[in-house]
Amino acid sequence: MTILQRLIQQAKKPKGFVGSLMLRIMNMAHSGMNKWLIKNGNVYDGDIVLDIGCGGGKTLQTLSKINPSGKIYGIDFSEQAVKDSIRTNKMDVANGKVIVTQASVSSIPYTDQFFDTITAFQTHYFWPDLGNDVKEVFRVLKRGGKFIIISELYKINYHMNAYKTKSEIKQLFESVGFQSIHMIENKGWLCITGTK
Numbered sequence: 009m010t011i012l013q014r015l016i017q018q019a020k021k022p023k024g025f026v027g028s029l030m031l032r033i034m035n036m037a038h039s040g041m042n043k044w045l046i047k048n049g050n051v052y053d054g055d056i057v058l059d060i061g062c063g064g065g066k067t068l069q070t071l072s073k074i075n076p077s078g079k080i081y082g083i084d085f086s087e088q089a090v091k092d093s094i095r096t097n098k099m100d101v102a103n104g105k106v107i108v109t110q111a112s113v114s115s116i117p118y119t120d121q122f123f124d125t126i127t128a129f130q131t132h133y134f135w136p137d138l139g140n141d142v143k144e145v146f147r148v149l150k151r152g153g154k155f156i157i158i159s160e161l162y163k164i165n166y167h168m169n170a171y172k173t174k175s176e177i178k179q180l181f182e183s184v185g186f187q188s189i190h191m192i193e194n195k196g197w198l199c200i201t202g203t204k
């Protein structure tokens with residue numbers, strides 16, 4: 009395996025010391041996207057929020073800050089990411105405001121219509137079956153709830169074979185049942201928002 013392939017594998021499922029180092033770097037590198045999420049104003053105080061592929065846990069921390077009376081859940085299928093997210097959000101985890109669980113997007117361990125808002129930063133291009141995984145997200149989202157994907161466009165182009173274009177993504181979201189789908193771009197990032 010080349011060094012590049014090893015780094016991609018670590019970004020896809022961080023593990024051990026190198027994985028933890030990458031999670032710290034991602035926490036810093038993706039903070040601009042967190043700010044963009046706040047600016048877009050899609051998360052409201054009191055919301056029950058899920059961040060899928062929560063990585064090093066920086067987004068959980070941001071979501072907790074902008075949503076003081078809500079509850080923030082994170083899932084990630086990497087054991088290392090769960091450990092690091094818990095460490096990043098130590099206080100909020102201790103007081104029960106932030107809950108982090110090891111789980112895959114393909115089988116989200118929550119009941120139907122549990123969340124007001126679901127976010128996914130820099131992760132959907134790694135999911136094993138985007139069609140079914142978006143259906144699983146739809147299942148746990150409340151009626152009127154929002155699903156927000158934010159990703160660098162070049163990563164979508166690099167990692168994905170299907171759902172690379174805006175019209176393909178729109179079709180997928182519509183076929184799953186999302187009613188209002190918006191896409192905006194900024195600095196080479198794409199934000200896709202679907203409302204159930």
Ligand SMILES: C[S@@+](CC[C@H](N)C(=O)[O-])C[C@H]1O[C@@H](n2cnc3c(N)ncnc32)[C@H](O)[C@@H]1O
Nearest residue numbers: 020021034038061063084085086112113129131
């Ligand atoms: C590039 S990192 C992004 C982490 C974080 N969202 C951020 O913006 O810094 C991708 C994350 O998605 C997680 N991930 C990838 N595939 C997943 C899946 N099928 N289910 C849950 N998490 C997944 C990885 O373990 C990793 O932590």
